[in-house]
Amino acid sequence: MSLKYAVLAALLEGEASGYELSKIFDVSLANFWPATPQQLYRELERLARQGLIEARVVQQQRRPNKRMFTLTEAGRAELRGFAAEPPRRPAALRDELLIKIQAMDGADPAATRALIEERMGWAQGRLDRYRRVRARLLDGRTEEDYLREADRIGPYLTLMGGIAFEEENLRWCERVLAVLSRRVPQR
Template sequence: MSLKYAVLAALLEGEASGYELSKVFDVSLANFWPATPQQLYRELERLAQDGLIAARVVRQERRPDKRMFTLTEAGRADLDAFAAAPPRRPTAIRDELLIKIQAADGVAPEVSRALIEERLGWSRGKLARYERVRERLLAGRTEDEYLREADRIGPYLTLSAGIAFEEENARWCERALLLLERRAAVG
């Protein structure tokens, strides 16, 4: 899959500038489809050229003009076709930390602990952000109320996946730290 469909899906929320889309990616999509702002801007240009999104310029005083992007009917049809097709291959983990841990027997144990503690901090930070997003989505409603009343369920489902992913990352980090501690005690 290319960045194309992640951008089109982000525009389901409505018109957005490139800057706003980069913030959407940081908060809700980066856990499963990261992109740099430069990648986003290049993709926005391609999608506009292909007629899948429309761009309009908004004049601003005291700031440069900004471009706002919206999904076109052609973009929505392309996204719907993509959403209906089965994934081409199962999810695969590509994680630099796991390669480092796989090879860590030749380094001091405190190096591995520090790397895992850093990951644990990242996971806890992301969980805190995701919980804030969840609270904003629910807006004081219970989950059942949200499911009955919300126009779209996709953002909530993907947010739930992000929460589960980071909870599992945190559990793995805590277990790995415990196992390193036990190994050190055995000595």
């Protein structure tokens, strides 16, 4: 999949500037499709040339003018077609930490523990951020009410996936640390 569909999906939220889209990516899409602002701006230009989005310039006082992007009907149709297609296959997990764990035998156990603890910190940070986003989306409603009443539930469902991923990341890290603490040094 290309960044194209992630940008089109982000624009389902409504008109947005490139800066606003980068914030949407940070909050809503980064748990499954990260992108740098530079990648986003290049993709916005490409999508506009293809007629899948429209751009309009907003004049601003004391700030540079900004471009606001919206989906065109062609963009919505493209996104609907993409959403209806089965995925090619699930993404493969590529994680440098897992290679380090695979090769850890004979390495300094303290260094391995430090790597796991660092991963736990990252996972906890993302989990905390996702939970804050969840609370904002729910806005005092129960999850059941939100899922029944909200205009769009896709962002919430993907957020649930990000939360589950980070919770499992933390469980795995805790398990690895427990194994390392019980392990008798090998000679």
